[in-house]
Amino acid sequence: MILTILTLFPSTIEGYLRESILRIAQEKGLVRFRLVNFRDYSTDRHRTVDDRPFGGGPGMVLKPEPVFAAVEDAEAKDGPYRKVLLTPAGRRFDQALAREFSREERLLLLCGRYEGFDERIRLGLRWDEVSVGDYVLSGGEIAALAVAEATARLLPGALGDPESAEQESFTAGLLDFPQYTRPRVFRGMAVPEVLVSGDHEAVRRWREEAARRRTAERRPDLRPESDPKAGTGG
Ligand SMILES: C[S@@+](CC[C@H](N)C(=O)[O-])C[C@H]1O[C@@H](n2cnc3c(N)ncnc32)[C@H](O)[C@@H]1O
Numbered sequence: 001m002i003l004t005i006l007t008l009f010p011s012t013i014e015g016y017l018r019e020s021i022l023r024i025a026q027e028k029g030l031v032r033f034r035l036v037n038f039r040d041y042s043t044d045r046h047r048t049v050d051d052r053p054f055g056g057g058p059g060m061v062l063k064p065e066p067v068f069a070a071v072e073d074a075e076a077k078d079g080p081y082r083k084v085l086l087t088p089a090g091r092r093f094d095q096a097l098a099r100e101f102s103r104e105e106r107l108l109l110l111c112g113r114y115e116g117f118d119e120r121i122r123l124g125l126r127w128d129e130v131s132v133g134d135y136v137l138s139g140g141e142i143a144a145l146a147v148a149e150a151t152a153r154l155l156p157g158a159l160g161d162p163e164s165a166e167q168e169s170f171t172a173g174l175l176d177f178p179q180y181t182r183p184r185v186f187r188g189m190a191v192p193e194v195l196v197s198g199d200h201e202a203v204r205r206w207r208e209e210a211a212r213r214r215t216a217e218r219r220p221d222l223r224p225e226s227d228p229k230a231g232t233g234g
Pocket of ligand 1: 086087088089110111112113114115116117130131132133134135136137138139140141143
């Protein structure tokens, strides 16, 4: 997958891409990240990317020309992209959308800043408009990283153990079950006996039940699948 991020602040993203799962996914050749500063596509002397809003009001609005030029250049070089515009007005990002994005050959994320985008950016190019939640960030970079990481870790081979992605929260419409490691007793809190029983079927049942209970208590809006893989493999 080629994952291109259009941003005015590439240095805020660079360091994160060099660590952990995202670094490993790149080293394995599963994903190539490209950071594009769309300021490089402005054509005036001052490298302007924003301007005051028509009709008045506070702040600055991102101009269409540099964004169109950056997107068109990326598509001319790489081929058509699935294009994601990060905006609080978008569809809420979730695991299902991350999985959908992970099947794309090319994904482009556009990070806004200031008061957001000139409406013609939205109208003139075909976007998935995506929000990471009902709050307002100062820019799309953190949202882009959330989308990039949730997507890239689902690429086959990205996670050391493929079962990790199968078991974790939201995959089967369930939250994850509680996890324990050593020591067996910590400050009077003991690991549930079943987890140290060596009975794999009992562990699987306990985890499935715990995941269902937790989901019903905390996220009754989620729709669990009838046969989740909770707990297989121990
Ligand atoms: C300060 S925000 C603009 C907010 C805009 N005036 C509004 O009220 O919807 C600047 C940029 O941050 C990004 N952003 C902020 N919150 C976001 C969210 N919840 N999800 C995705 N992107 C977000 C978007 O790219 C947005 O264009």
